[in-house]
Amino acid sequence: MRIGVLGSGNVGGALGKRWAAAGHSVVFASRQPDSADMAALVAAAGENARAATAAEAVAASDVILLATPWPATKGVVEGVTWEGKVLIDATNPLLPGLKGLEFANQTSGGEQVAAWAKGAKIVKAFNTVGYNVMENPEFGGRRATLLYCGDDSAAKSAVRELVEAAGFVAEDAGPLLQARLLEPFALLWITLAMVEGYGREIAFSLLRR
Amino acid sequence: MRIGVLGSGNVGGALGKRWAAAGHSVVFASRQPDSADMAALVAAAGENARAATAAEAVAASDVILLATPWPATKGVVEGVTWEGKVLIDATNPLLPGLKGLEFANQTSGGEQVAAWAKGAKIVKAFNTVGYNVMENPEFGGRRATLLYCGDDSAAKSAVRELVEAAGFVAEDAGPLLQARLLEPFALLWITLAMVEGYGREIAFSLLRR
Numbered sequence: 198m199r200i201g202v203l204g205s206g207n208v209g210g211a212l213g214k215r216w217a218a219a220g221h222s223v224v225f226a227s228r229q230p231d232s233a234d235m236a237a238l239v240a241a242a243g244e245n246a247r248a249a250t251a252a253e254a255v256a257a258s259d260v261i262l263l264a265t266p267w268p269a270t271k272g273v274v275e276g277v278t279w280e281g282k283v284l285i286d287a288t289n290p291l292l293p294g295l296k297g298l299e300f301a302n303q304t305s306g307g308e309q310v311a312a313w314a315k316g317a318k319i320v321k322a323f324n325t326v327g328y329n330v331m332e333n334p335e336f337g338g339r340r341a342t343l344l345y346c347g348d349d350s351a352a353k354s355a356v357r358e359l360v361e362a363a364g365f366v367a368e369d370a371g372p373l374l375q376a377r378l379l380e381p382f383a384l385l386w387i388t389l390a391m392v393e394g395y396g397r398e399i400a401f402s403l404l405r406r
Numbered sequence: 407m408r409i410g411v412l413g414s415g416n417v418g419g420a421l422g423k424r425w426a427a428a429g430h431s432v433v434f435a436s437r438q439p440d441s442a443d444m445a446a447l448v449a450a451a452g453e454n455a456r457a458a459t460a461a462e463a464v465a466a467s468d469v470i471l472l473a474t475p476w477p478a479t480k481g482v483v484e485g486v487t488w489e490g491k492v493l494i495d496a497t498n499p500l501l502p503g504l505k506g507l508e509f510a511n512q513t514s515g516g517e518q519v520a521a522w523a524k525g526a527k528i529v530k531a532f533n534t535v536g537y538n539v540m541e542n543p544e545f546g547g548r549r550a551t552l553l554y555c556g557d558d559s560a561a562k563s564a565v566r567e568l569v570e571a572a573g574f575v576a577e578d579a580g581p582l583l584q585a586r587l588l589e590p591f592a593l594l595w596i597t598l599a600m601v602e603g604y605g606r607e608i609a610f611s612l613l614r615r
Contacts (some may be wrong), residue, residue, distance in 0.1 A: 207537035210537070211540040212532060212568075215573065218605055221571065222437070234611075238562065259448070259564075260568065261526075262532070270515075270522075274519055274522040276524045278525075280524075280526075281525060281526075283529065283561040284519070285529050285530075285565055285568070286515070286516050286530045287533045289533050289592045289593070289596075290515035290589065291516070291596075295522065296418060297496055297593065298593055300513045300514055300518075300589070301511050301516065302507065302508070302509045304509050305499070305507070306479075306495070307505075309480075309509075310497065311500070314484075315481040315485075315488060316490060316491070316495050317489075317491050317492070320492065320494050321494075321495045322494050322496060323417065323473070323496035324497060325423060327414075328416035328419070330421075330425070331420040336543070337613075339613055342537050344594075348605075349492075350565065356492065356494055357470075357475035358407075358527075359407070359425060362424065363421055363428075364424065369599075370598065370602065371522045371598075371601065371602045375553065378430065378591075378594040379594075380498055381591065384498070384500070384504075384587055385587040385591060387500075387504060388584065388587070389580075390579060392504060393580045395614070399615045400612075400613045401611065402610065402611045403609075404550060404608065404611050405604070406609065
């Protein structure tokens with residue numbers, strides 16, 4: 198494929214290099230295609246890669262990877278002609294300082310429950326997989342991961358023990374605020390299982406190295 | 407531990423049985439603790455389990471699993487005394503018909519980009535892991551999963567090929583609307599990697615059986 202890369206930073210560089218190595222033709226876009234940085238990137242990506250302006254990169258490509266920082270995205274996207282192109286959107290609408298997403302939910306069920314359960318020490322857990330996975334968290338010798346979050350460390354220790362007693366690999370996702378991420382993660386499981394044809398016998402495992 | 411289960415359905419039943427089998431003391435709450443359904447659940451859970459009202463189950467327990475359907479949650483939670491208890495919130499604020507979450511974000515970066523890139527066929531992809539995972543998606547012989555979503559099937563086929571060329575296991579998460587879930591999933595990776603001490607060398611793998 199002929200691939201254009203808008204936003205030739207860490208993400209665009211990593212993927213462009215892999216795709217060039219796999220034999221695809223890659224054009225890295227830059228406001229300064231003749232700069233030393235772009236020359237170094239093109240050299241690292243090998244003979245299938247070159248640098249050009251954004252307009253040239255899009256015009257020359259069938260598939261365009263968008264890997265710009267969010268604040269730059271609107272200007273870059275509106276500045277080129279897209280008709281018929283495949284656009285891979287790898288951006289995230291991040292707020293500065295990892296404070297969240299520009300379009301994020303503003304509360305969560307977990308925070309609502311905490312407001313209702315006066316005096317309780319709340320831990321959000323066991324919401325991200327179906328009951329069938331709780332009955333058996335083993336997938337061909339691998340255990341599913343269960344993420345939990347909360348603000349009370351003693352409560353979290355107790356819950357971690359119960360997550361492990363249920364057969365999962367327990368992973369601490371941070372404060373209760375993270376329920377805003379674990380609940381969409383639950384809906385991801387639910388929609389894959391129930392709508393997208395994966396069926397209920399799926400789960401996520403956190404890989405580390 | 408002494409564990410109470412509020413909402414003795416599929417999730418509460420599955421976990422209560424596992425915890426009772428692991429030697430914990432489990433009280434399943436029900437409005438009708440003497441019903442045949444509860445007798446069957448208690449029998450299946452074995453000698454460490456019994457049934458009681460919600461108030462009794464909470465009073466008798468140190469840790470309470472909340473596994474109620476969302477519309478029932480507020481009433482159940484506000485109806486008991488929580489002081490000093492650990493509450494495990496396994497609920498999700500689901501809208502009827504899997505239509506989303508009550509507190510969900512109402513749009514996504516992916517949908518914004520689609521509005522800006524007139525004529526393009528958009529696929530959301532490569533937003534859920536860091537560039538270091540894109541440089542090498544292998545974790546001790548296991549490949550990380552990469553989820554993508556979009557509304558154009560030909561565009562998705564091309565992107566799937568590029569996801570695989572980059573070394574990932576490609577999984578179709580459905581229509582572009584699912585960007586509302588893949589962007590919070592990205593923030594989950596980001597906060598685990600950058601805030602919660604996991605470091606950048608993590609990724610998720612979708613398990614199937």
